[in-house]
Amino acid sequence: MTAAEDLLSRRRPAPRRFRPPSLPRPSPALAGGLAILAALLVLALVPGLVAPYAPAAFDYRAILKPPSFAHPFGTDNFGRDILSRTVWATRVDLQIALFGTLVPVVFGTLAGAVVGYYGGWVEALFGRVVDAVVTFPFLVLVIAIVAVLGPGLFNLYIAVSVVGWVFYARIVAAGVALQRRLDYAAAARVMGYSTPRIVLRHLLPNAVSAAIVYWMTDMALCILLGSSLGYLGLGAQPPTAEWGVLIADGKNYMNTAWWISIFPGVAIVLAGLGFSLLGDGLADLLRPKR
Amino acid sequence: MTGVADTRPGALAVRGLRTVFASPAGPLTAVDGVDLDLAPGEILGLVGESGSGKSVTLRSLLRLVRPPGRIAGEVLWGGRDLLGLRPGELRRVRGREIATVFQEPMTALNPVLTVGRQIDESLRAHTGLDARGRRARGVDLLDLVGIPAPATRLADYPHQFSGGMRQRAMIAIALAGEPRLLLADEPTTALDVTIQDQILKLILALRARLGMGVILVTHDLGVVAQSCDRVAVMYAGRIVETGPVAALFAEPRHAYTRGLIGSVPRAGGERRPLLSIDGTPPGLGARPAGCAFHPRCGFATDACRREAPPLAAVAPGREAAGREAPGREAACWHHAAVAAAGIEAPVPEPA
């Protein structure tokens, strides 16, 4: 066989060098965020594991006691154990994070996909909705809705959902509009695939990562919002243990009993940090490789 | 090409040029020991595929490589080593003695300054002309590069120019310092074929008129054939073959050059398989040992896998029958077999 014939007989391209299938190595941010949220989740599911008392158990012999062995985080003006209340509140606040964002994520993503895919007048109409929503401060809008519907967690969810979906829709619409212009979207159309298939199976998976990252931050914000409204008396109602309510409980004792407000405050910061780290980590993980 | 370096003014001699980029995964060698010679007024084509190091080589000549890139070796310009010059001395060489033109005519010009202003800046840096003299010279330069109504076009902004006109303006700016050498990195790649033709003809005309040398980096062998005197073929950071254009195209001596030439469709071979090359060019971090081309090469033997062949002189071949064809060099253990194989793809026998 001459060299030239040899060349021709081996036209099949050389396989690429073997690359071991690398499991995505979690970044420090992802690992840290997951660890914090896992710990909070355990507290929410089995608060008795850490909390020594019932969250609403009064103890008139131990009123406004500073941290001690019996009460590691101290007690409030009814003698309730702050550690127990903070731990039990985890359950309520994680619920707020989840239920306050679930409808916006799902509805906003679908709406954004439709807006991004069709563009044109649908996009123009959506633009006006966005304008209307961003003109008012988010908090003011939510407070106004809750004030009309009446205080309580369920009404809080309604209020947040009515406004919050717009932000997800905006993020997803931008992503879908970008993906729609790429050739793989044209290829899917030439293949004769249905529009729902193109949008849901091809465009959305490449467009939702930014929304997922935003979701993580949004859950942290939602906890803050829930706490703010709890503090204002519009969210979770006393005696339910909720971090914002706990902080509000301590507002009259700030000079004499700092521990009432500080520990729930630390819990809020920790939860926020956990969601933010997870968001950062997911952003790295979800970035498509090119 | 380890001969004596040409030290005449306008001559360039590159010896052992190495450009290495530091990376988290270890050093990446983009240019791996390149030797080049350019006579005054000569047009040299530096041709290769993506990742071959041709552009980095060109930029390394004027130390236009940013950290973490590090350049070693010698770049002798009229006998002076450019790599050893102090920054101030190098600035006087850049633009005035050696000018550059890059690929992207869209981004190489400043969009918020008029074309006239940008030519003026270049003239101010490289000549002692006063304002009126610079304006007159600016008009001359635009005229020289074939821009119609040059006096009125000076006031235009780059976005008012088409792609071809921008590349002409870039060349005008490069010519402001009356350079002895023009370094052109893919100057026609972004252009349409009729405009590419115009720009190549312009470069040839300017060489004839101004006597400047040109190093033309390109991936297009046709561009080399139509505009260069000599050609150096790069692969994986090294020059694998060099020689006069006519001789090298008629009878390549490196298996890579042969495959590259055979990959370009030619008249008469319609609808027949092209002489393609297997696989893809290696990435910077994954250069094969020995001759870097051996995994894609049909001529490869154990010797190729073991040891990288040096760039060495090869005798003029049958294309030079009766004529002198000096300066042919190839870095291939099997250059005789490659020459014998020719550049026609054999028609595959029916199975």
Add this chain to the structure above:
Amino acid sequence: MSAAPLLSLEDVVVRFPLRRTVMDRLARRPARAVHALNGVRLDLHRGETLGLVGESGCGKSTLARAVVRLLDPDDGRVRFEGQDIAGLVGAARRGFNKRVQMVFQDPYGSLNPRMTVRQVLHEALSVHRMRPRAAIPGRIAELLDLVRLPPDSADRLPHQFSGGQRQRIGIARALAVEPDLLVADELVSALDVSVQAQVVNLLLDLQGRLGLTVLFVAHDLRLVRHISHRVAVMYLGSVMEVGDTEALFSAPRHPYTRALLDAAPDLDPARRTAVAAARGELPSPLAVPSGCPFHTRCPHAFDRCRTERPVLAPRGPAGRAACHLEGFGAPA
């Protein structure tokens, strides 16, 4: 060519209107549009490879997209086997999509970054019910072999492939539905020269083996000449000349074809000329010159060319050209 064409374009016009700004409306400036296709007539015959060549703004990619119905003409018709494709809906449209496929230019953008090769091919095969479910894995292996990708590539994601391999995946995807017509839009222009040749060889081989009709759109004249049976030359939204490859390249009958041929850098250093083949700049497709679009750059232009647009008229045995100079390039 007596048989009915597989696909024909009848005076196809495509315009892309530019968005008018508030200032435009205030100044009552007329709405402007990019004239991408200005009444294109072209036939594609069964089993042939038609090369479509031209410079930027000539409308060749727009034409390709109109053929696969990624966009609908503003005027004129695209007929597939005699039927106007603009009227196809539902199952008829899917049937059309099955028979007319496309491969794209961008090896990075034309594959969904989150789908493995197996998922891409599986989707095409199952949506169009090309094979019973059980036979799909075997068919995927066949397709990979057809485009000469190693069998172990099925479960990899696009980013793990080189540019040339990605284009092979794109070809496999198009061939999965066993089309009659394959539109290749700048299939190899983003690839390195040596890799271009591999993909070109593959396309030639597949065309012959599967009896495909191919519309090969490219700006590289050498490639088009190498691959095509017939060639159409476009300029600013119009077909300037169309004819058998050999005839068109050896004796072009339109001055623009001549200029394009002379401008293409030849591999033979002996064929060097000192003068550029075409003067002047490419006009913008926003302002296509009146009359013959090429008259602003044509060395042979005369008064009629500036006012009257020439129509595609027969030249030689099998060619047509849109030029008022009927004798241009004719054998003496």
